[in-house]
Amino acid sequence: MKSLKELEEIKQKTLDSVNLRKDRSGGTRVVVGMATCGIAAGARPVLLAFLEEVKKRNLGDVTVSQTGCIGVCRLEPMVEVYRPGEEKVTYVKMTADKVKRVVAEHIVNGRPVTEFTIGAAE
Amino acid sequence: MEFYRSHVLICGGTGCHSSGSADVMSAFKTELEKNKLENEVKLVQTGCFGLCAVGPVVIVYPEGAFYSGIKAEDVPRIVSEHLLKGRIVTDLLYHDSVQEDKAVKSLDQVEFYRKQKRIALRNCGVINPEKIEEYIAFDGYKALGKVLTEMTPEETIAVIKASGLRGRGGAGFPTGLKWEFTAKAKGDKKYVCCNADEGDPGAFMDRSVLEGDPHSVLEAMAIAGYAVGADQGYIYVRAEYPIAVKRLTIAIEQARELGLLGKNIFGTDFCFDIELRLGAGAFVCGEETALMASIEGKRGEPRPRPPFPAVKGVFGKPTLLNNVETYANIPQIILNGPEWFQSIGTEKSKGTKVFALGGKINNTGLVEVPMGTTLREIIYEIGGGIPNGKKFKAAQTGGPSGGCIPAEHLDTPIDYDSLTKIGSMMGSGGLIVMDEDNCMVDIARFFLDFTVDESCGKCPPCRIGTKRMLEILDRITKGQGQEGDIEKLEQLGMSIKSSALCGLGQTAPNPVLSTIRYFRDEYEAHIRDKKCPAGVCQALLQIMIQADLCRGCGLCTKVCPVGAISGERKSAHTIDQSKCIKCGACLEKCPFKAIVKG
Known part of the structure; x- marks a missing residue:
């Protein structure tokens, strides 16, 4: 170990992989509906696509988790995105391709992709 | 960077290790692979979470779900329900982390953790100690x-x-x-x-x-x-x-x-x-x-x-x-x-202290509290009280070097000076809780037996003095105590304290002296009445059949290993005290609670 800077680099590199274990209220939360209806409609590839994108973009403050049936099974796979201080946005009939846009436009840049939301579908 | 959406933390401390956490770890590994989740969910072996009583303990983040008493056969359910479908398996959670409306409390709101402040243990149960x-x-x-x-x-x-x-x-x-x-x-x-x-x-x-x-x-x-x-x-x-x-x-x-x-x-x-x-x-x-x-x-x-x-x-x-x-x-x-x-703790004792809770307490385990927390808070709030609704009798702090704290001092703030003042000591942090079923003379004998065994033998006060004290205690617990034994113990104890070479000898009499200080009546009952009030000292114990309650069913005669019980069917039985080895087997077997010890 030559300097504090070197220590800080190791810290930053590892921090993203451990801060899931801290109580964080600050970050963005992505929740994928993973009940039987969700899984049948293809929620797994959607979830995996989120993980892939988050990993690719090094988004340390995003958590991806699952939930049970939200109730509108015909619109599955559904995804809810909670950004701190903002209204929840619900996306419906998600696919792996749509995930890329949601991550890029909504999670990174803060602009919900209106055309994929439940509001647009109804 | 590897991104895992969920971390499964499995306690790898000695407590959980011996209750089977290694099997739980390998079951998780197999199940995750079976469900192809191994690249999404990270398995981490950590140090002690503190709640050893309900081990093996598993915490799943980001939810912070606290699973307790997990066996390998519970793992498939946690993986398929929680990790795959996102439904927390509520019935496997630690009982205090589930609210009445079935909502899951966050970890720091669980009674066991609420009053704790972790400085020395800050990373225990959070990081992988091998990385x-x-x-x-x-x-x-x-x-x-x-x-x-x-x-x-x-x-x-x-x-x-x-x-x-x-x-x-x-x-x-x-x-x-x-x-x-x-x-x-x-x-x-x-x-x-x-x-x-x-x-x-x-x-x-x-x-x-x-x-x-x-x-x-x-x-x-x-x-x-x-x-x-x-x-x-x-x-x-x-x-x-x-x-x-x-x-x-x-x-x-x-x-x-x-x-x-x-x-x-x-x-x-x-x-x-x-x-x-x-x-x-x-x-x-x-x-x-x-x-x-x-x-x-x-x-x-x-x-x-x-x-x-x-x-x-x-x-x-x-x-x-x-x-x-x-x-x-x-x-x-x-x-x-x-x-x-400086801002944590009391005037002369700063910071926190880690205690190992053991004995008659519900939440056996490891806790870290600010100095000045009272014994009552540790035992009844964090420790979850005493099992089976029994009454608190005393707590031993400082192990064989320390002393006991009786119920009247439950509200003493725990720090170095107040513990010394009431005749105990902080010690390294062992905290053994005793209830009404513990005999204080027997406890003192147990600790002294330990120090006699462990005395290195270099200085006579410790080598000979503690041995003599143990002999007197042995005698008392066997019903051969004599008037003046208590005074002899006190005198010997004080001189060993002031003349032994090292800390071991200087503190060895403490458990005896402090139990005499607070439970002199128990010593007197052993010596004068030849009775052990708690019913622990075998030699002072008699197991008896109450004739009016006995229906003469004969179950006790069958279970007695030494054939000490006799009697006609459907009439009251008796125990031959010269044969009885006081094992208590008949006591548990009797359907009419006619057999008592005292």
Whole structure:
């Protein structure tokens, strides 16, 4: 170990992989509906696509988790995105391709992709 | 970067290890692979979470779901329900973490954790102790870096002195002063040692720190080395702690690899390395002079002080010796400043103390509370009270060197000085709870039996005196006590305390003296009435059949292993006291509760 800077680099590199274990209220939360209806409609590839994108973009403050049936099974796979201080946005009939846009436009840049939301579908 | 959406933390401390956490770990591995989740969910083996009573313990993040008492066969459900479908398996959660409306409480709201403040245990159960990177991610080695690059040794000592930290090994000597004495001592070579020879029956605070966060001790020892001018450290750890030894060995290797131990640390002139010394388990080797003799490879026997280790220690050189928990506090004090540490605790006892809760208590385990917390809070709030609604009788702090605290002192704030005032001591942190079924004479005999066994035999007061005390206690518990025995015990105890060579002998009479102080009536009942009020001392016990309740069913005669019970069918039975071995088998078998002991 030559300097504090070197220590800080190791810290930053590892921090993203451990801060899931801290109580964080600050970050963005992505929740994928993973009940039987969700899984049948293809929620797994959607979830995996989120993980892939988050990993690719090094988004340390995003958590991806699952939930049970939200109730509108015909619109599955559904995804809810909670950004701190903002209204929840619900996306419906998600696919792996749509995930890329949601991550890029909504999670990174803060602009919900209106055309994929439940509001647009109804 | 690897991104995992969920972390499964499995306790790998000794407690959970022996209740089967290794099987749970491998079951998770298999199940995750079966469900193809191994790249999404990360498995982490951590140190102790503290709630050993309900182990093995598993925590799943980001939800912070606290699963307890998990067996390998529960794992498929957790994986398929929680990790795959996102539904927390509520019935496997720790009972106190589920609210009445089935909502899941966050961890810090669970009663067991609510009143705790974790400084020494901050990383236990959070990081993987076998990965130095995880320790660094939680600000590990930053304190060492700060000390080496921004502070002088004198400034470092000043911070520790100002914090008010006192030794956590039991005696409570101010840590900063000890550092200063060692720094000022003249010597061409100095040593920094860590006392990890935790020997009190029922104590496992230091073991848990070493198992859960070994790097915090290494970092603190390096800081101490810089402050006092030493370049070599020794950790004296008992060989009965295999997991702690293994993780320390890994930690030292990893620290050397990153250059956090070794030559020119952080690009400065400071060099420091640490070696392990395994102790064979003699209690006396926890005494500082005996410990240092053992490090040198000699027989572990104490020697008179002065000279104190700060002047003449290992290999005759000035030596700094602190306990594991003391060291675990150091990096946090350096990072957060002495004022922060000062703000926790009581006037003369700063910071927190780790206790190992054992005995008659619901939440057996490890807790860390601010100094000044009362015994009542620890036992009834954090510890969850006494099982089966029994009544609290006393708590033993400080193990065989300490004393008991009776119910009338439950509201005493726990710190060094108030415990000494009521005739006990802080000790290293063992806290054994006793209920109405414990006989205090028997407890005193148990602890004294331990110290007689562990006495090294060098000085007569300890070698002969404690033996005589044990003989008197033995006699009392066997119903052969005589008038004047209590006074004899007191007199012997006081003279051993004032004349023994080392801490072992000087504190050995404490359990006897404090039980006499608070439970003299129990001693008197044993001696005068030949009765054991708690019904523990076998020789003073009689098992009897109450004739009016006995229906003569004969079940007791069948279960008695020595054929001591006789009687006609459908009429009252009797026990032949000369044959009875007081095993109590008949007592449990009797359907009419006609058999009693007293």
